[in-house]
Amino acid sequence: MKLSIILAPYDSGLYHAGFGQGPDAIIAGGLVDELALRGHDVIVEDIGEVGDAQRREIATGFAVCRAVATKVDMARDDERFPIVLAGNCLIAAGAVAGDAADSIIWIDQHGDLNTPETSAYGFLDGMALATTLGLCWRPMTSAIPGFQAIDPSRCMLVDARDLDPDERRLLETLPIIRAQWTDALDNVGKLKAAGAAQAHLHLDLD
Template sequence: MKLTIILAPYDSGLYHSGFGQGPDAIIAGGLVDELALRGHDVVVEDIGEVGDAQRREIATGFAVCRAVATKVELARDDERFPIVLTGNCLTAAGAVAGDAADSIIWIDQHGDLNTPETSAYGFLDGMALATTLGLCWRPMAATIPGFQAIDPSRCMLVDARDLDPDEKRLLDTLPVIRTQCADALDSVGRLKAAGAVQAHLHLDLDVHDPHLLQVNRYTQPGGPSPDQLRRLVCGLARSIPIAGVTLSAYDPAFDAKGEVPPVVGQLLGDFLAARERI
């Protein structure tokens, strides 16, 4: 398969800082070699430095989305499957736009469903899914080439074990499909019934059980093992067309033994093998 791996090495507007070091660490950990050994034609593209000189978080966050949307669309024009490695979950809004996805599978320990009105800390990345669903930051999202908000009924939220009270209240009003990793494949039919034709797969790596794989400082107890998550994404690849993938939130400073990159390589390798079989 022809693949384009797109690097968006930003964390909260900062280039190559915190989570922004994750994409390069995954590449240095052997991802390209792993996928090439499996027979894939792999190209790596880096969006480089974007945004303004002040590196304002909101402006830079959406500049990253715009750059990613353009890179993803170019990959698709070249009939290459896009995989985005990014620091922040907000980048998924750009990937969704470039994919022209009509639905999203959001696998994350967090809901990322805060809005400026409900966020206690003003953390932009905590509004990532809300932005992708068109619930906030609409003028900024409209600057992303090709962006169309995903209808909440065509969103599957997997795990989300760490929700703020306002996120729980919001979810009570939305037709988002809530599920856990063990039951997610049983919910794909509901996603299709809502009109999903091609989905974007978003993986926040902190969904993993931190006792088995520590990816950053925000992880809470619970979540799937690497094997459970890998089996889930392979099942999703066989169950619904996936237009593209984002992987986010890996901070190598919390992975002293370098355990995360090999896990990512195996996960993506097995996911792509499952996708090729459909």
């Protein structure tokens, strides 16, 4: 298979800092060699530094999303399967846009379903899934090339157990499919029944 590994090494608007060092660590751990050993044609691309010199978290975070969307779209045009390695969850909005995904499987300890109105800490990554579902930051996502919010009925949330009270209340009002990793595959049919055709898989290594 032709694979494109896209590195977005950002954490909270900072390049190659904090969890933004994770993508390089995964590559240094031998990912490319292992994939090549299994017969895959692999190229690796870093989106580079984006945003303005002030490194404002929100502005830079969405600039990263735009860069990722462009790289993912280019990989698909080249008939390559895109794999995005990132240091923060918000980048999923860019990956979904570039992949023209109409559904999402979110495997994460956290729900990431806060909004600016509910977040106690203002942590942007804690709003990542809510952003991808079109529940917040709509003016910012509208600038991501190809972004279309995922309908909550075509979202599967897997293994989320660290949820804020407001996230729990929101989940009660949304048709999001809840699953554990042991029965996630059994729930894929629910996504298909909701009209899912092109799913994005988000895996947080926490």
